[in-house]
């Protein structure tokens with residue numbers, strides 16, 4: 001019999017791609033989300049539109065002993081959503097409720113294997129002040145001091161998953177994602193991340209236009225292409241190791257360099273205009289020492305490859321408008 005898998009947050013960027021991958025692998029998949037994937041058809045066998053803050057719905061959708069559950073639903077977005085402070089209450093309340101409900105529903109059905117998507121945003125701000133030398137090793141998490149409420153909720157929830165692992169013997173797996181990007185994700189609704197926003201700005205600019213960059217653009221990040229994220233996620237979930245572990249790229253670039261790469265892909269030369277905007281930490285990079293050691297895995301593609309595919313998709317969306 002094929003594996004029975006539940007993906008919550010299946011209408012989002014990572015969830016919709018994960019459903020595709022699980023279907024390619026021959027699994028039976030139920031997806032759940034507030035919405036269908038916006039930019040392509042879901043490949044799930046069964047897709048439930050519903051609100052995971054509702055405990056009753058969570059009990060209904062976990063109606064069997066799934067072989068694997070991937071909990072990806074969260075009230076989230078890029079810097080423009082997470083770092084303005086305007087959405088803090090919703091971010092904390094909504095995502096915590098989802099995690100409380102899903103964990104309990106899975107425990108009641110005796111589901112054993114559950115993957116939780118935490119985030120690099122849970123790492124302490126004080127280790128990410130130097131753009132050239134951020135520390136995001138897994139064991140640098142404490143004393144905790146995330147720079148956003150989004151990060152605090154992730155930290156709380158990953159601890160709750162780990163507590164269910166210890167007390168109820170669930171095969172919990174926790175990954176800390178670092179900036180996952182790719183086609184079929186938010187690119188203009190205010191929840192988009194830097195790679196999608198940069199692709200949109202470059203694709204929409206007319207010759208001679210300036211493109212806006214938040215801050216001085218010297219803040220650093222690393223970005224992981226969606227296919228590599230799925231590879232790491234499935235490897236971790238199907239391993240016998242709990243984590244938490246970083247799933248990210250260690251090819252760190254500044255936001256100015258990211259803009260240059262997108263312009264190079266597009267074959268365009270535009271001027272950068274630095275403006276005020278929500279920024280987040282000064283530097284962040286995935287430390288992949290632990291995942292290499294435990295799972296023998298590291299991303300294999302350079303950032304440029306993933307950016308090319310993402311730019312191609314976003315340019316098409318811009319042209320179709």
Ligand code: NAD
Pocket residue numbers: 008009010011012013014015032033034035050051052053071072073074075076077094098117118119120176177178179180181185186193
């Ligand atoms: P996304 O916003 O594209 O997907 C999240 C999905 O959750 C959305 O489709 C949304 O509708 C759904 N959702 C939100 N509230 C819900 C509710 N109450 N009931 C049902 N569904 C609800 O985000 P993503 O990039 O696919 O991220 C997936 C997970 O990975 C999230 O938990 C996110 O915090 C985590 N993560 C992502 C990144 C990244 O760079 N993409 C980085 C770190 C962590």
